[in-house]
Amino acid sequence: MIGVVIPAHNEERCLERCLQSVLAAAEHPLLAAETVRVMVVLDSCDDGSAAICQHYSVQCLEVHARSVGVARAAGAHALIEAGARWLACTDADSTVPVDWLAAQLAHQADAVCGVVEVDDWSPHHLQVRARYEASYRDEDGHSHIHGANLGVTSAAYLLAGGFPALACHEDVHLVRALEAVGARIAWSRSVRVRTSARLDFRAQGGFGSYLQTLGEPA
Template sequence: MAVVVPVHDEQELLARCLTSLTAAVGAAERAGVRVEVVTVLDACTDRSAAIADGFDVTVVEVSAARVGAARRAGVAEALRLLDPVDLGDVWIANTDADSAVPANWLTHQLTLMRAGSDVVLGTVRPDFADLAPAHAAYWRATHHRGRPPGNTHGANLGVRGSVYRAAGGFTEVPEHEDVRLVEAARALGAVVTASDVAEVLTSGRVEGRTPGGYAAFVRATAAQFA
């Protein structure tokens, strides 16, 4: 199993991300699954590298300043480490450096994979500490457990290795590389499952590391409560 985390100047939140991943990886390994975590430092100028060095992860450095390129490099390295005989048996889980995954994140995706899913679209929720109280209340009122909307978020996305390869992998673009991958997978007839069982906590900031992405969604919604 591969886990890929792109990082661009995330010294404030990276330790939280990697700490949460440590727990999720531990749960998967106790279930007998080998996991390779690759952290991709993309044009970082802060202390992200030093923070990543404190965790049991493989670190790759690139200077693309494009999240698609960072994810692609991370997947390539993870697959090299796993050296899979059959990509159909490999699962690639993706999250972001400003996010924290639950302990069942990997085991839940593996359960769905074994049930026949090729792509898992997990839900994310913003850190309510970053939102105005009215905004947090609005989020709770409009998001209902058990009814995942099926949106594509790179912070909570899993894909079977063979489908990833057939779909062309992540494209080296500044944003929406996750959406492009899922669209390509759907075009191939991949089985896509939406789930909110292992929801990921992500930053509620309104200025993200890409022009669009989740921060743009939060920013658009937050304008109602300014």
């Protein structure tokens, strides 16, 4: 079984598009009808996120941590307990292509770090996009780590100790731990996700915070 972990804190504006894209990816023919379970981890939600989940074939888990690391770890643990052999992670403000899961598995690696594309730059000044694209390596062998586009075998995940209970950079810590235990990691541009550049980002210190710093005077 393949498990997909999606942490969400008050994501009613974005969550439906995310779920639709993930469930479409779960039906890709190259998955050979393997079961895909989608776990939405509702972290301290007091909006309509839970109600949206009820309209889709997904499972929900509630935590009250305001920590993406805690949320991802809780979802991963539940999926591994249910028998997942592979964990794919994305974010509630992101959408995945129809071949997302198939592309991850095609690498036959212990873990896959993919790339992200920003879906809408309009909230930001032009210099933010220019600075971002000047430093981003959209190529195989890149060094970017995105919780919105990460896959790992359950065995490697457990060996590395899983996601730490951090408010941000839990994805970076996991990948560094995977490297430390000798995991085979594919750094791939063929595994792609579209993500938000919104100004009201959820995780301080995460992707949204990084974009914010690019708008500051040099």
